[in-house]
Amino acid sequence: MNSLNIEEIYKIIPQRFPFVMLDRVTELEPGKKVVAFKNVSYNEEFFEGHFPSRPVMPGALIIEAMAQASIILFSSAKPAVQDKQLTYYLGAVKVRFLHPVVPGDQLVITVEPLKVVSSAAIVKAAARVLDKEVASAEISLVAK
Amino acid sequence: MQDIDTEIRDLIAAIIEKEPEKIGPETRFMEDLGVDSMMALEILAAIEKKYKIVIPEEKLPELATLSATVKIAREYLAGKKNEQS
Numbered sequence: 606m607n608s609l610n611i612e613e614i615y616k617i618i619p620q621r622f623p624f625v626m627l628d629r630v631t632e633l634e635p636g637k638k639v640v641a642f643k644n645v646s647y648n649e650e651f652f653e654g655h656f657p658s659r660p661v662m663p664g665a666l667i668i669e670a671m672a673q674a675s676i677i678l679f680s681s682a683k684p685a686v687q688d689k690q691l692t693y694y695l696g697a698v699k700v701r702f703l704h705p706v707v708p709g710d711q712l713v714i715t716v717e718p719l720k721v722v723s724s725a726a727i728v729k730a731a732a733r734v735l736d737k738e739v740a741s742a743e744i745s746l747v748a749k
Numbered sequence: 750m751q752d753i754d755t756e757i758r759d760l761i762a763a764i765i766e767k768e769p770e771k772i773g774p775e776t777r778f779m780e781d782l783g784v785d786s787m788m789a790l791e792i793l794a795a796i797e798k799k800y801k802i803v804i805p806e807e808k809l810p811e812l813a814t815l816s817a818t819v820k821i822a823r824e825y826l827a828g829k830k831n832e833q834s
Contacts, residue, residue, distance in 0.1 A: 696787035720794035
């Protein structure tokens with residue numbers, strides 16, 4: 606069981622500030638499972654507008670956190686891609702949001718593969734806060 | 750019980766969001782139905798999950814029509830049964 610700190614995450618995902626939606630990877634079973642978290646702080650810029658009187662993390666950014674964990678999973682399954690400057694595209698997302706995510710929450714993302722091929726992957730993702738599932742998704746992504 | 754042709758046709762129809770009736774045995778996925786490589790991978794993954802088989806990536810380009818897809822699924826299903834017996 607490997608963990609990755611933010612510097613190590615930066616080596617894998619192409620996203621940068623202000624669009625890095627993971628703080629740490631706590632479990633990495635190459636090609637099999639990734640568990641990562643994001644600490645959601647009130648200082649996040651998106652809370653200013655989403656929403657002014659009721660801060661809720663946008664669901665689109667929860668999907669983004671899942672997608673970034675998926676990139677880490679894909680790249681661990683296909684180590685050959687790690688040195689290439691790949692761009693990742695979402696192909697399809699089936700998602701269900703179950704509970705709002707608010708400042709102070711630690712958003713824990715788990716992703717597991719459904720199918721991984723050389724330039725694409727379909728994964729199952731879950732987001733939890735304190736062991737309560739807040740979102741679940743099936744995500745297809747393509748690496749180019 | 751539905752036959753495997755109908756099951757796979759319905760599964761593909763759900764993924765590509767078309768009416769099952771639009772998918773004939775030789776209807777070309779890419780040219781006639783607008784299926785892209787990502788949808789083809791989703792079809793492959795859905796078939797693997799439904800029949801609990803593993804189809805290698807190399808077979809992906811062969812998933813060009815319903816009849817070709819059913820043929821591949823049958824092939825790997827037969828392989829699975831042989832393994833079990």
